[in-house]
Amino acid sequence: MSQKLTIQKRPRNAGATREAILQSALAAFARSGYDGVGVREIAQGAGVTGVLVNRYFGSKEDLFSAAVEIAFSDDSLFTGDASQLATRLTDAVLVKTDKAAEPIDPLLLLLRSASNPRAATILRDSIASHFERPLRSALTGRNANERAAMILSFFAGLQLFRKVIGAKALTDGNRADLYASIMAAFQSMIGGG
Amino acid sequence: MSQKLTIQKRPRNAGATREAILQSALAAFARSGYDGVGVREIAQGAGVTGVLVNRYFGSKEDLFSAAVEIAFSDDSLFTGDASQLATRLTDAVLVKTDKAAEPIDPLLLLLRSASNPRAATILRDSIASHFERPLRSALTGRNANERAAMILSFFAGLQLFRKVIGAKALTDGNRADLYASIMAAFQSMIGGG
DNA sequence: GTCTATAGAAAGATAGAC
């Protein structure tokens, strides 16, 4: 009767465990920010204990680095057909992030973790290489660097007010009016030389 | 020789002490965010110990509420002459926050504290009443609510990329080009119906 | 490969002396 068979242990599979931890971390950092989530909570989301997080990633900070690299690896918003850029960005702000089970949102992760100095440093470098550079390359005309940074700033600001602050005008307002206004603003920044 | 005269105690002055704590909290929350600073550190900045913070404000959360109310009490950016709104906003982004010893920056406080759920709730309410409402009143034309939220989003996003992320294009780029680009974007949002 | 148990640090909050 003293058998410990009641304790459920995860099957031994290092690769799958590591990936599960990474996905859990991605979601947790986007939901609660670097300081707002503990290693225990991340581990629980992956069905393991906190020990394995440090075993596979070394430390919480190293885990955050790995999660950021994955979160920022998708630059499809900014590469590709430049003539559809305003539409893609507006859709990303208004439609993709509507209310459905949002996937891992890189900008939410950014916003909620940037208050930690070590996390901010990690984020700074990844933002520049993964987002600023491709967007700048997609722009034509003068001041492409400045306009790329402006477009990213606007994109991030919209998500901040929509998903973090919860500004009513951006969450409950008339959808068509909102779409037109945001689209016009993006086009002004993209087209302007 | 056992006299405790070597221990420096702050003169007894409740009002001044309370104000010193509040100013220290304002600066600390803007610098490190709600989670990034402790009651002890705030107290040290005011020359007292952590006890008095809780004595005067009840809890860290209540102190944060008091600090937010002060940080968001200045709405002069959004009230006043609407025809100069774009200039005021652009100046606020580029000039006021240049590199000099910035005063307490409300948006920096917002950005760095929004990851904490309780802080986010406090911020949400203050943003709406102190910033969204006056800006909406200053706008003419259609969709004033949506455009007001858009303008605030852009303003916040620029500060995020300039001061938190440190995007080079916004910190080291050509000043005149940057000024013109940002001004044009603001004017597009302000003027558009 | 994964667990339990715990060490060590730091946080918010409180009791009680002066």
Place this chain on the structure above:
DNA sequence: GTCTATCTTTCTATAGAC
């Protein structure tokens, strides 16, 4: 009115059993 000292909780990280 302000302090020192301490309680309690929570966190990251590690040691060692299985």
